[in-house]
Amino acid sequence: MPSSATETEVRSPAPPPPKTPTPEQVKRARVLRNLIMTALETAFDVEKERYRGDGSDEKVAAGLGCSEQLVAKIRTEFFGDKNVNEAAAQNNESVRELLDATVRLKDEALSIATRAEDIERAARKFLGVDRP
Secondary structure, three states, rough: OOOOOOOOOOOOOOOOOOOOOHHHHHHHHHHEEEEEEOOOOOOOHHOOOOEOOOOOOOHHHHHHHHOOHHHHHHHHHHHHOOOHHHHHHHHHHHHHHHHHHHHHHHHHHHHHHHHHHHHHHHHHHHHOOOOO
């Protein structure tokens, strides 16, 4: 209640009640959810916990004309939280192989450099020559 005649009480309007979806909206949402589940069952490899080929949430969403976030939500709920695919996994394996090969080459190069320094040191000692 206002404490004086000059004060007025300001009330914010109550938020509108949440809209109840119409039966048609509920039906459309259910159909879309079923379409997403069917698409995920086809595109997602449950055993390997990844999409087959180059599949993704984005591709499933684009194919169905719905949001990627909705596909991700349903995929996470029913198939797990890994939004990866077979192509990416193969690329990752290729990069791991390249990394391993690079490490081996680096180790070999260091070994060769060490042997070369040992030979150089021995030759300089034999000749009585200091480093230039």
